[in-house]
Amino acid sequence: MRHLDAELSQLKEKLLAMGGAVEKSVEHATQALLLRDLSRFKEVYALEAEINRSHVEVDNACVNLLARQSPMAADLRLIIAVIKINADLERMGDQAVNISHNGEYYLAWPELKPLVDIPIMAERVRVMVRAALDAFVKLDEKQAQLVLECDDEVDQLKQKIFLDLLGVMKQSPENVERGLNLILVARNLERIGDHATNIAEDVIFALNGVDIRHRGIARP
Amino acid sequence: MTSSENSNVILEADKIHAWFGSHEAVKGVSLSAVMGTVTALIGPSGCGKSTFIRTLNRLHEEIPHTRVEGQVILEGKNIYERGVDPVGVRRKIGMVFQKPNPFPSMSIFENVAAGLRLAGISKRSLLAEVVEQSLKQAALFEEVKDKLKAPGTSLSGGQQQRLCIARALAVKPPVLLMDEPTSALDPISTAKIEELVMELKKDVTVVMVTHNMQQAARISDKTAFFLMGELIEWGDTSQVFTTPKVEKTEQYITGRFG
Amino acid sequence: MDDKAPRPSGGSGPSGTTFVRMIRKQTPQPRWGGRRYTRARLSLSDVKRRWVSRFGVFFLYCLTFLAVTPLLGIFIYIVNKGIPGLNRDFFVSLPKPVGETGGGMGNAIVGSGILVSLTSIIGVPWGILLGVYLSEYASSRLARWLRQCIDQLSSIPSIVIGLFAYAMIVVWTKHFSAWAGTFALLIILVPIVARTTEEILKLVPQHIREAGLALGIPRWNVTLFIVLKGVRGGVMTGVILGIARIMGETAPLIFTAFNNQYGFSGLNQPTASLPVQLYTYAISPFEEWHQQAWTGALVLVGIVLALNVISRILFKKSEVRRD
Numbered sequence: 001m002r003h004l005d006a007e008l009s010q011l012k013e014k015l016l017a018m019g020g021a022v023e024k025s026v027e028h029a030t031q032a033l034l035l036r037d038l039s040r041f042k043e044v045y046a047l048e049a050e051i052n053r054s055h056v057e058v059d060n061a062c063v064n065l066l067a068r069q070s071p072m073a074a075d076l077r078l079i080i081a082v083i084k085i086n087a088d089l090e091r092m093g094d095q096a097v098n099i100s101h102n103g104e105y106y107l108a109w110p111e112l113k114p115l116v117d118i119p120i121m122a123e124r125v126r127v128m129v130r131a132a133l134d135a136f137v138k139l140d141e142k143q144a145q146l147v148l149e150c151d152d153e154v155d156q157l158k159q160k161i162f163l164d165l166l167g168v169m170k171q172s173p174e175n176v177e178r179g180l181n182l183i184l185v186a187r188n189l190e191r192i193g194d195h196a197t198n199i200a201e202d203v204i205f206a207l208n209g210v211d212i213r214h215r216g217i218a219r220p
Numbered sequence: 221m222t223s224s225e226n227s228n229v230i231l232e233a234d235k236i237h238a239w240f241g242s243h244e245a246v247k248g249v250s251l252s253a254v255m256g257t258v259t260a261l262i263g264p265s266g267c268g269k270s271t272f273i274r275t276l277n278r279l280h281e282e283i284p285h286t287r288v289e290g291q292v293i294l295e296g297k298n299i300y301e302r303g304v305d306p307v308g309v310r311r312k313i314g315m316v317f318q319k320p321n322p323f324p325s326m327s328i329f330e331n332v333a334a335g336l337r338l339a340g341i342s343k344r345s346l347l348a349e350v351v352e353q354s355l356k357q358a359a360l361f362e363e364v365k366d367k368l369k370a371p372g373t374s375l376s377g378g379q380q381q382r383l384c385i386a387r388a389l390a391v392k393p394p395v396l397l398m399d400e401p402t403s404a405l406d407p408i409s410t411a412k413i414e415e416l417v418m419e420l421k422k423d424v425t426v427v428m429v430t431h432n433m434q435q436a437a438r439i440s441d442k443t444a445f446f447l448m449g450e451l452i453e454w455g456d457t458s459q460v461f462t463t464p465k466v467e468k469t470e471q472y473i474t475g476r477f478g
Numbered sequence: 479m480d481d482k483a484p485r486p487s488g489g490s491g492p493s494g495t496t497f498v499r500m501i502r503k504q505t506p507q508p509r510w511g512g513r514r515y516t517r518a519r520l521s522l523s524d525v526k527r528r529w530v531s532r533f534g535v536f537f538l539y540c541l542t543f544l545a546v547t548p549l550l551g552i553f554i555y556i557v558n559k560g561i562p563g564l565n566r567d568f569f570v571s572l573p574k575p576v577g578e579t580g581g582g583m584g585n586a587i588v589g590s591g592i593l594v595s596l597t598s599i600i601g602v603p604w605g606i607l608l609g610v611y612l613s614e615y616a617s618s619r620l621a622r623w624l625r626q627c628i629d630q631l632s633s634i635p636s637i638v639i640g641l642f643a644y645a646m647i648v649v650w651t652k653h654f655s656a657w658a659g660t661f662a663l664l665i666i667l668v669p670i671v672a673r674t675t676e677e678i679l680k681l682v683p684q685h686i687r688e689a690g691l692a693l694g695i696p697r698w699n700v701t702l703f704i705v706l707k708g709v710r711g712g713v714m715t716g717v718i719l720g721i722a723r724i725m726g727e728t729a730p731l732i733f734t735a736f737n738n739q740y741g742f743s744g745l746n747q748p749t750a751s752l753p754v755q756l757y758t759y760a761i762s763p764f765e766e767w768h769q770q771a772w773t774g775a776l777v778l779v780g781i782v783l784a785l786n787v788i789s790r791i792l793f794k795k796s797e798v799r800r801d
Contacts, residue, residue, distance in 0.1 A: 002411075003418055003438070067461040068437040279692055284618065311694030321689045324682070324708035335693040338703060384689065391694060 004069050008078060011061050012137070015082055015089070018054035019133040021047050022089045025096040026129060026192055030122035033103040033185065034115060041100045051093035058086045074206075081206035085136065088195040088202075092129070095188040095195075102181040102188070112178040113168060118186060121157040124150055125193045132199040139207050147200035154193040161186040230255045230425050231276065231313075231395050236290035238271050238280055245271040247449040248290070253395070253442070258417060258426040260436035260457065263446035264472070269429045272446065273397050276427065277313040278306040295394070311339070314388030314424075318400040320380030322372030322387070328355075329368040331383055335391040350390050357423070358386035359416050378409025385416065389424070396420065398428040402435065414439050433473055437461045445469045553779070560776025563769045568777075573739050573755075576764050583774050585741045586755035589656075592742060593735060593751055594725055596660045601667040602717050606706075608668065609675025609713075614687075614701050625676075632669040637729035639665050644733035656749040659735025663724045670723060674716025678709050711792045718789035722782045728753035752778050 025047040032040035062083050065071060071079055106112075128150045135143035162183055169179035201213050232252035238245050246268040253259045261269040274280040275288050278299060291298045299309045322331045330337075332351045341347065351368070355361035360382040364375070372383055381401060388396060398417070402410040417426055417439050430436050436443050437457060444454040445468075453460060453469040464470045471477055567582045574581030608628075612621050643662035648654055682705050690700035706713065736748040737758060752774055759771035 003415060063462055064458045068458060070434045070437070277692060279688060282688065282691055307694050307696050309694075310692055313692075315689075315692035317685050317689060317692075319683075319685055321683070321685045323686065323689070323704050325710070326704075326708075334690075334704070335695065338693075338695045338699050387689075387693065397692075 004065075004071065004075060007061075007065060007069070008075065011058065011065065011079075011082060014054065014061065015058055015086060016133065016137060018051060018058065018086070018089055019129075019136070021051050021054065022092045022096070023126070023129050023133065025051065025093055026099075027126060029096040029099040029103060030119075030126070030189070032100065033106065034119055034122070036107055038104065038107060041104055044096050044100045048093055048097050051090060055086060055090040055093075058082065062086070077206045077209055081136075081202040084202045085199050088198045092192050092195045095192045098188045099185050102184045106178055106181040106185070109178050112175060112182065115182075117157055117161045117164065118182065118189075121154060121161065121186060121189050124154050124157065125189050125196070128154070128193050128196040132196040132203070135200055135203045139203065141204060141207055144200035144203045144207075147196050151193055151197045154190055158186050158190040228255045229253065230295060231427070232293040233272070233276065234291040234293065236272060236275050236288065236292065238268070238275050238289075239287040240271075240283070241285045245449055246275065249446075249449075249451045251444055251451060251454060253425050253427055255394075255425050256421055257441040258421050258428060258439055259442040259444065260440035261427070261429045261444050261446060262431070262433055262436045262472075263452075264477075265431065267446040268449035269446040270399055273399055273427060273429050276395075276397055277310050277315055279310070279315065281306070311335075311391055312393050313395045313397060314391065314393035315397045315399065316381070316384050316388055316401045319404050320377055320384055322375070322380050322383050324373060326372055327369045328364050328372050328375070328383060331372040332386050332390050334387060339391070351386075354386040354390040355383075357389050357420070358382045359412065359419070360386055376409070378405050378412060381405060381409065381413060382416065385413075385420075389420075394424060396424045396426050398426060400429050400431060403431060410435070433461075445472060447472070556772065556776050556779055559769075559772035560774075563773035564776065568770075568773055572741055573770070576762075576767070579766060581770075583750075583752065583755055583770065583777075585738060585750040586752045586774065587777070588742050589735070589738065589750035590725065590752040592745075593656060593659050593663060593731070593749060594721060596656065596745070597663040597667055597724055598717075598721055600660070601664045601720075602671055604664075605668045605671025605720070606675050606713060606717075608672035609679065610701060610706065612672065613676045613679035614705070625673075628669045628672055631665065632673070635729075636666060636727055640730035640733045643730060648734060651746075653746075654734060654736035654748040656735055656745040656747070659731045659749060659751070662730035662734045663727060666727060666730065667720045667724050670720035671717055674719070675713050678712035678716065679705060681712070682709055711795050715789040715793040718785050718792070722785035722789070725785065726753055726778060726782055728757050732757070 025044050028040045028043045028047070032038065032044070062079055065079055069075075128147050131143045131150070132147045134140065135147065165179045165183050165186075169175045201211075204210060204212055229252045232250075234250050236246055236249045249268075249272055251259075251272075261273060263269050271280060275290075276292055278288075280286055280288055288300065291300055293299075294309065294312060298304070299306075322328075323334060326334065329348075329351055332354050333347045336347060336350060352361060352365075355364065360379060363379060364370075364383075372380065375383060381404075385396075385401075402413050405413065414435060417428070420426060421441075428436075428440070440457045442455065443457040443460040445452045445460065445464075445466075447468055453464060453466045455465070459465075460469065461473060464473060565582075567580055568584075569582060569587060570584045571580065571582035572585050573583065612624055612628075616624060639662050643658055643665070647658035647661050651658070686708065687700055687705055690704045691697065695704070731751050731754050735751055735754070737754050738748045738750045742749060756771050756774040756778065759767040759774065762768075
C-alpha cells in the first residue's frame with residue numbers, strides 16, 4: 001500500500017469522527033427543543049468544542065498532505081473535497097449551537113403552539129446529514145443523490161413553517177419573540193440541510209471529478 | 221528541539237567546514253539527526269549538500285586536496301578525533317550513492333556479503349543468513365531469491381539501487397547516508413525506494429540528499445535547506461514546506477530560484 | 479475550449495507556417511506521401527552529392543584493402559614456406575649440424591618458453607602492482623612523472639635494451655644466461671603491463687571505489703578485491719598482449735640469453751629462443767636452415783596470433799561483464 005493511502009484513510013477517519021459529532025450535535029439540539037429537555041443543550045456546547053478542535057486538525061492534516069505528498073487526480077480531488085466538507089461540517093456544528101440558543105430562549109416561555117412541521121423537518125435534515133456522511137465514507141454516488149433530492153423538500157418545509165408562524169405572530173405581539181425563535185430554528189435547520197447538500201456535491205466531485213453545483217454556469 | 225529529543229540524537233555535525241583545495245564548499249554547518257528519523261538535505265546544485273553528507277562518514281577526505289574542519293559526533297564520539305580510524309567509522313555509517321554501483325563481476329550474493337567478507341567473516345551459513353535478511357530489508361529478496369549467483373550488474377537500475385541498499389545494510393550500520401539515491405531512476409523505482417526509506421527508518425537513521433523537493437517533502441521528518449555551502453533553514457519537514465521561516469527557503473521551495 | 483474554434487495566431491496576419499498551411503490546403507497532395515514527391519524533384523546538386531559520397535566510400539574501401547593486404551600476404555607466404563618443415567621433429571628435436579637433414583628447434587621452443595615464463599612470473603605481478611600504484615595511490619604529480627618515465631622506457635629501441643642488459647649482467651657475470659635475457663625482457667614487459675593496468679583501472683568509475691570505502695573496507699582491500707577483481711579480464715588482456723610482445727623480441731636476447739644448440743642447461747647458461755634461432759638460421763647461407771627458419775617463423779606467428787586472439791576474447795568477456 002502506498003504511504004499516501006494510509007494517510008488518506010487516517011484523514012477520512014478523522015473527518016468521519018467529526019461528522020459523527022456534528023450529527024449528534026444536530027440531533028441533541030432538535031431533540032432538546034422537541035422534548036423540552038434543557039440538559040441536552042449542554043451536550044451541544046460540549047460537542048461544539050470537539051468539532052472546532054477537529055476542524056483545525058483536519059485542516060492542518062490537509063495542508064500537510066498537500067504540501068508533502070503532492071497528491072494528484074483522485075487523491076487531489078479527495079483532499080479538496082475533505083477541505084470543503086470540513087468547512088461545511090464546522091458550520092453545521094455552529095448551526096446546531098444556534099438552534100440551541102434559540103431553543104433555550106423558546107423553552108423559557110410557555111409553548112406557543114404544538115410543533116408539527118419542525119419535527120418533520122428535523123427528521124428530514126437528520127436523514128440528509130446521515131446520508132451525506134454515508135456517501136462520503138463509501139464514496140457512494142447514490143447516497144449523495146439522495147441528499148440532493150431531500151434538499152427541495154426541506155426548503156419547502158421551511159417555507160411552510162415561515163408562513164404558519166407569520167400567521168401566529170400576526171395574531172398577537174406576545175407571540176412575536178417565540179415565533180421568531182422558531183423561524184430561526186427552521187432557518188438553521190434548512191442551512192444544515194444546505195451544508196449536507198454541499199457535502200453530497202463534494203463527494204460526487206471527489207468521486208468522478210464532475211462539478212454539479214450551480215448548473216446554470218457554463219464550464220470550461 | 222526539546223530535551224527529550226536531544227537524548228536520542230545519534231549523529232551530530234558541529235560547525236563542519238569542508239574544502240576542495242582553496243574552495244570552501246561547506247561553511248560551518250551544524251546539524252543533528254534523531255534516531256529513527258529521515259533527514260532530507262535540499263538545495264540547488266553546488267550548494268554543498270553532497271559534500272556535507274560525505275563529511276559525515278569521512279569520505280570527503282578520500283578526494284585529493286580536500287580538507288575538513290569541525291566535529292561529527294556519532295553515538296557520543298567525535299569521528300574526527302585524532303587516532304580514529306575512518307574504516308571503523310564507515311562501518312557504522314552506510315552510504316548509498318547517486319548511481320547504483322554494485323561491484324562489477326560480483327554476484328548478487330557476493331555484493332551483499334562483500335562488507336562482511338572483507339571484514340573477515342567467512343562462515344557460509346552466517347553470510348547466507350545476513351544476505352537474505354538484508355535483501356529482505358531492502359525489499360529485493362523476492363525478486364532475486366532464485367538468482368543470487370547472477371551478476372549484480374544484471375539487475376535493472378532500480379533493483380541495483382536496492383541491492384546497494386542491501387549491501388550497505390548488511391554490516392548493520394545505525395546510520396545510512398543516501399546521496400540522491402533516486403536521481404538516476406525511473407518514477408516507479410523511485411517510488412519503491414521512497415517506500416523503502418520510510419520502512420527502513422525503524423531500524424536505521426537516514427540522512428538523505430535529494431534534489432527532488434517533493435521527495436524530501438514526502439519521506440523526511442526533518443528538512444535542511446542548503447545554499448552556497450551554508451545551512452539556511454532546518455526544521456520539521458511539514459513546517460519547512462508549509463511555513464518556512466527564512467525568505468530564501470520560501471523562494472527556493474516555491475521555485476523562484478535554483 | 480471549443481476545439482473547432484480557430485486558433486488565434488501570435489502576430490497580426492497569418493504567420494509563416496499558417497501561410498504554408500493555407501497553401502497546402504489548396505494543393506492536392508499525392509496520397510502515397512511525401513517521399514515519392516521529393517524523389518521526383520531530386521535536384522542536380524543532390525545527384526552530384528550522391529556520386530561524391532559513393533566515390534568517397536569506395537576510396538575508403540580501397541585504403542582499407544591496401545592496409546590489410548600485407549598482413550594477409552605475409553601470413554599466406556609464411557604458411558606456404560613454413561608448412562613443408564612442420565613435423566613432430568621440429569618441435570622436439572635439437573638442431574642438426576649443417577649438412578645433415580632433419581632436426582628441429584626443440585631447444586629454441588623450450589628456451590623461449592622458459593624465458594617468457596620466467597619474465598612473466600616476475601614481470602606480471604610487478605607490472606600490475608606498478609599499474610595499481612600509478613592509478614590508485616601515487617599523488618598526481620608523482621604519477622605524472624612515473625608515467626612519463628615508463629612511457630619513455632617503452633619507446634627505447636629494444637636493441638638498446640639488449641645492450642644495456644649486456645652491460646649490466648653479462649659483463650658482470652662474464653657469461654650469457656637466461657637471467658640476463660629475462661632481465662632484458664622485463665624492461666620491455668613491465669612498462670607494458672603497468673600502463674595497460676593503469677589505463678584499465680582508470681575505466682573503473684570512482685563511485686565503485688567509494689562504494690567499497692563507504693562499506694568500511696580498507697583501501698588496499700577495495701583496490702585488490704573490488705577494483706582490480708572487477709577488471710581482471712581487461713588486465714589479463716594487457717598481460718597477454720605484453721607476453722605476445724616479448725615472445726617475438728629478438729634484439730634484447732642476442733647479447734643476453736644468446737643461443738644454445740644443445741638444449742636447456744640451466745638458468746645461468748646461454749639459452750636458445752625462437753626469435754634468435756630464427757634470426758641465426760635466416761642469415762645463414764644454408765638452404766636446410768632457411769627451411770627451418772620459415773617453419774620457426776610460422777610457429778612464432780602462430781603463437782603470437784593465438785595469444786592475441788585469447789586476449790581479445792578475454793577482453794570481450796570483461797566488457798560484457800562490466801555492463
